[in-house]
Structures are given as C-alpha cells and as structure tokens.
Amino acid sequence: MRPGSWIIHPVTISIRVGEPIDAACYSLDERDALIERVHQAIAALLAQGPVR
Numbered sequence: 001m002r003p004g005s006w007i008i009h010p011v012t013i014s015i016r017v018g019e020p021i022d023a024a025c026y027s028l029d030e031r032d033a034l035i036e037r038v039h040q041a042i043a044a045l046l047a048q049g050p051v052r
Contacts, residue, residue: 014050018042
C-alpha cells in the first residue's frame with residue numbers, strides 16, 4: 001500500500017525462519033551473550049538472501 005492510498009498492490013515477500021534459540025539456557029548475567037547470538041543468527045539468515 002502506498003502512503004495515503006487505499007489501493008493495495010500485490011508484492012512478493014521472502015520469509016526465513018531460523019532455528020530456535022533456547023533463552024532458558026542463559027542467565028540474566030549472560031543476556032549480552034544471548035543478544036549477540038540472536039544478532040548473529042539474524043545476520044546469517046539475511047546473508048542467505050531472498051527465498052527463491
């Protein structure tokens with residue numbers, strides 16, 4: 001949808017779902033390590049490019 005428009009235009013999107021990350025394995029003191037692991041997982045999925 002374009003800003004200010006009520007007309008919906010079809011588009012193709014790509015969705016990737018990564019492996020689950022068990023946050024229960026991390027303590028509150030290890031939250032920075034968990035954040036880094038999540039960022040790395042997202043970066044790896046983005047590096048794969050769009051789904052074809």
